[in-house]
Amino acid sequence: MKVSEVEREALYKVIFSRRDVRKDFISTPIPDDVIGRILQAGHHAPSVGFMQPWDFILVTDDETKSTIKKGYEAARLESINQFAEDKQADYKRFKLEGIMEAPLGICVTCDRERNGPVVIGRTIKPEMDLYSTVCAIQNMWLAARAENIGLGWVSIIHDDVLREALAIPEHIDIIGYLCLGYVEKFNDKPELEEFGWLAREDINHLIHRGKWSK
């Protein structure tokens, strides 16, 4: 099946306009069929040995969200002192999650024992199943953007907070907690670029021909 030039441009539009959304969420609920399409996009990610090690836990109730939000707050406070003093004020200013505002949370996990123990393609690089699950998240991120839904990955939280709040068994790895919702707008640029925290790297400095060359 051929992809046309118009379809290709649509993919690039989605890739370049995707943002990590932490604010600007609105409370409009996401219809079930839209959630279904985003999850199907995740489920059609590549997986090592066709292992499909992912699960998706959907979070919509405020009580569970509050528990997760408290976990984020604690982890954020714990992190501040790791930054150089001149960076701490900026760090405090950033909004780094939208746990309460986003109508939907999705915790994405990896069952490393699924279809195992020996998985084609994981014999030498055992982390491949974790990476497969990250591919699922990236598919979901792009699908959400194509549905005009913002998605933010909350990484400032300890796994055990999510494990307890969502009753995730010990043998299941937690990969990410995602916040999803319609948004007032998508920013033109990543916020950390906008705020001058870091600049976009020149891609020519990241490309090596034949061998590593820096």
Added chain:
Amino acid sequence: MKVSEVEREALYKVIFSRRDVRKDFISTPIPDDVIGRILQAGHHAPSVGFMQPWDFILVTDDETKSTIKKGYEAARLESINQFAEDKQADYKRFKLEGIMEAPLGICVTCDRERNGPVVIGRTIKPEMDLYSTVCAIQNMWLAARAENIGLGWVSIIHDDVLREALAIPEHIDIIGYLCLGYVEKFNDKPELEEFGWLAREDINHLIHRGKWSK
């Protein structure tokens, strides 16, 4: 910026028709502007703290490819005995890489020290930078598909083979070695599904509402 329904359907077409390609590569070289677009797609992946930790090493010469292929062959032989006896014949039958046939190899790496040492969003979950690099690979995979180019991720190879062949410094993590090229055709289904190695999981068994529920 709004994504239209037609554009959304184009994204889903790309997501659902993407394959992990190991055979059917043809030798037609990939034009530089196409390679450039695929790399830009990778470079516009989300990254923790806008760290952009990735590098891309482009491999086109046969001598380097041969060294990598030998590394794959050794790792494949090393892996066979891990499979149950009744699975070994199938395992031997599968073609699991297209290193020599694909005109372009791309090794994608992660520099964990870039823009560090303290990175927003990596303070609690240190693996986030590795995961960002995987997001870049998934963007490249979809971009390649939208360019009607096949891509296969070779995971049956030891990092030190790639490190030596491509002169990758010790402090740089190797995430994946990708084979890219135009193809005779894209399969309708993943090969491991087609061959009956594993079936596609029913997505309803992977979705949990509110809490983990199995």
